[in-house]
Amino acid sequence: MEHADWQLRRFAAGRDQTAIVWRDREYTYGDFADRYHDWMQRFDAAGVTAGASVAVVGDFSPGSVTALLALIARRCILVPMSRDSRDQHEQFHDIAELDFRIELDEHDQSTIRAMPCRKGHPLLQQLRDADEPGLVLFSSGSTGKPKAILHALPQLLEKFRTPRHCRRTVTFLLYDHIGGFNTLMYTMANLGCIVAPEDRSVAKVCRAIERHKAELLPTSPSFLNLLLLGESHREFDLSSLKLITYGTEVMPERTLELLTEAFPNVRLQQTYGLSELGILRSKSASDRSLLVMVGGEDYETKVVDGTLRIRARCSMLGYLNAPSPFDEEGWFNTGDSVIQDGEYYRILGRVSEIINVGGQKVYPTEVERVISEIADFTDVAVSGEPHLLLGNVVVATVQMSEPLPAAEVKRKILAHCRGRLQPFMVPTKVTVVTESLVNYRFKKIRR
Amino acid sequence: MNKEALVTEMLVILQDTLDGHVLEEAGESVRATPDLTLIGETAAVSSMALVSFIADVESTLMERHNLQLTLVSERALSRKKSPFRSVDALAEYVVELVENPAEVSA
Numbered sequence: 001m002e003h004a005d006w007q008l009r010r011f012a013a014g015r016d017q018t019a020i021v022w023r024d025r026e027y028t029y030g031d032f033a034d035r036y037h038d039w040m041q042r043f044d045a046a047g048v049t050a051g052a053s054v055a056v057v058g059d060f061s062p063g064s065v066t067a068l069l070a071l072i073a074r075r076c077i078l079v080p081m082s083r084d085s086r087d088q089h090e091q092f093h094d095i096a097e098l099d100f101r102i103e104l105d106e107h108d109q110s111t112i113r114a115m116p117c118r119k120g121h122p123l124l125q126q127l128r129d130a131d132e133p134g135l136v137l138f139s140s141g142s143t144g145k146p147k148a149i150l151h152a153l154p155q156l157l158e159k160f161r162t163p164r165h166c167r168r169t170v171t172f173l174l175y176d177h178i179g180g181f182n183t184l185m186y187t188m189a190n191l192g193c194i195v196a197p198e199d200r201s202v203a204k205v206c207r208a209i210e211r212h213k214a215e216l217l218p219t220s221p222s223f224l225n226l227l228l229l230g231e232s233h234r235e236f237d238l239s240s241l242k243l244i245t246y247g248t249e250v251m252p253e254r255t256l257e258l259l260t261e262a263f264p265n266v267r268l269q270q271t272y273g274l275s276e277l278g279i280l281r282s283k284s285a286s287d288r289s290l291l292v293m294v295g296g297e298d299y300e301t302k303v304v305d306g307t308l309r310i311r312a313r314c315s316m317l318g319y320l321n322a323p324s325p326f327d328e329e330g331w332f333n334t335g336d337s338v339i340q341d342g343e344y345y346r347i348l349g350r351v352s353e354i355i356n357v358g359g360q361k362v363y364p365t366e367v368e369r370v371i372s373e374i375a376d377f378t379d380v381a382v383s384g385e386p387h388l389l390l391g392n393v394v395v396a397t398v399q400m401s402e403p404l405p406a407a408e409v410k411r412k413i414l415a416h417c418r419g420r421l422q423p424f425m426v427p428t429k430v431t432v433v434t435e436s437l438v439n440y441r442f443k444k445i446r447r
Numbered sequence: 448m449n450k451e452a453l454v455t456e457m458l459v460i461l462q463d464t465l466d467g468h469v470l471e472e473a474g475e476s477v478r479a480t481p482d483l484t485l486i487g488e489t490a491a492v493s494s495m496a497l498v499s500f501i502a503d504v505e506s507t508l509m510e511r512h513n514l515q516l517t518l519v520s521e522r523a524l525s526r527k528k529s530p531f532r533s534v535d536a537l538a539e540y541v542v543e544l545v546e547n548p549a550e551v552s553a
Contacts, residue, residue, distance in 0.1 A: 358494075387498065387519065388519045388520065388521070388524065389494075389498060389519055389524075390494075390498060393498060393502070406506065407463075407503065407506070407507070410467075410503070411463060411467060414467035414499075415467060418467070423493055423495040423496070424495055426495065426499070428495070428498050428499045428502045429502045429506070
């Protein structure tokens with residue numbers, strides 16, 4: 001049975017269960033089934049047929065998630081896009097060779113627009129020839145141009161049919177992100193409830209948790225940092241939370257420590273996934289530990305030259321705008337620098353973000369961890385800058401709500417880093433900013 | 448551009464550097480003077496501290512004098528006598544760069 005048919009049967013079984021809380025209103029799986037059929041009729045009228053590449057622009061809402069499911073049923077190529085990436089949409093249309101663009105507004109009202117962008121990319125054609133639905137995700141492009149990742153959906157969705165425990169889940173990661181898409185498919189397959197926050201600000205997310213008794217918050221360390229900084233866990237009643245999962249970037253040790261103090265009754269779990277390979281099953285050694293076991297039945301892992309390599313049973317078909325990253329045996333170099341400890345890994349950071357100062361390696365997160373101990377700073381991002389003498393030097397960008405002169409901030413940093421970091425790790429340059437250092441996906445910008 | 452004024456400004460920055468950077472063996476920080484040796488075997492600062500000091504001088508020149516100068520350049524490095532050997536030499540080099548902009552881009 002195809003995934004969409006299987007999912008529709010699940011909807012019928014859970015007709016009266018809440019599927020999503022959106023704008024403080026509950027919608028049931030029965031509502032989802034009705035909306036799904038509405039979409040199918042609209043697709044017929046608009047000429048959305050199998051093999052069409054279709055963008056769904058919006059955020060988690062009754063309209064958008066049922067549109068995605070209807071597109072899967074129609075064997076289209078889904079291109080989920082968030083409003084936040086608007087500046088890149090034109091580029092995305094072109095790369096994903098859109099045939100249609102569905103846009104949902106703040107009130108969940110939608111339009112379907114034909115887009116004449118098809119050029120016949122061989123990988124897209126391969127899916128059409130196989131008569132299978134597909135998924136295009138764009139990498140955040142934090143280290144260059146965004147890459148378009150194409151998955152065949154039948155393989156990616158198969159794992160969701162294994163029944164698993166499901167909690168009331170805040171959809172923090174957007175659905176144009178592998179983590180957000182995974183959360184959506186997992187929740188619908190297990191007839192769980194999606195709690196959609198109005199936006200991703202700390203206050204709105206916490207309010208959604210408090211009001212709708214959310215149990216699971218899948219998020220990023222940057223978001224948790226902001227939450228702790230604003231002491232939002234004291235302002236809102238977050239006692240319904242049972243599990244916080246964090247991924248997408250390296251968790252600073254100090255944030256994890258503070259989290260365990262702030263949420264003594266919540267389990268903390270590191271997740272690991274990549275747009276190219278999907279989300280791996282993972283298990284933290286303990287709430288307080290950064291050691292994580294990753295894999296599961298569909299994945300093999302190994303470490304080569306200190307970086308994590310993964311081979312997946314169902315990885316992406318390929319990039320639409322870059323050469324294949326897999327080696328002859330199908331291994332994918334994650335670019336994540338790790339230390340192996342028995343069955344566990346400690347993820348140190350992206351190899352591409354490691355700063356080489358005169359031949360010595362500096363991990364931005366390690367320097368950020370030490371600098372973030374200074375109380376007056378809202379956030380800090382550490383990056384490298386080319387230097388004639390040393391190859392690179394360490395640059396710290398400090399976010400402050402009330403900025404001080406850079407020289408004064410640098411003095412504080414030097415004084416604090418003395419004895420805590422090796423001299424080559426101490427920032428040579430310091431910039432002070434007032435704007436946030438995280439992007440719309442709550443990932444730290446190190447540039 | 449007045450060299451003496453530059454030296455005074457740079458000494459304040461150098462003292463900051465001397466106070467702020469770890470000097471494993473020295474223990475106590477050294478007093479900044481115009482001819483304190485900054486490079487070579489007898490240097491009063493580590494190479495990391497020197498790089499940090501130069502970066503601070505660059506940002507001060509930008510902030511206070513609106514001068515965007517790259518002090519560590521091929522030109523500086525190819526000199527027979529390094530402009531980084533002391534504050535005095537560095538101030539002289541800055542004056543030279545300002546007075547002869549062709550040299551700056553060269």
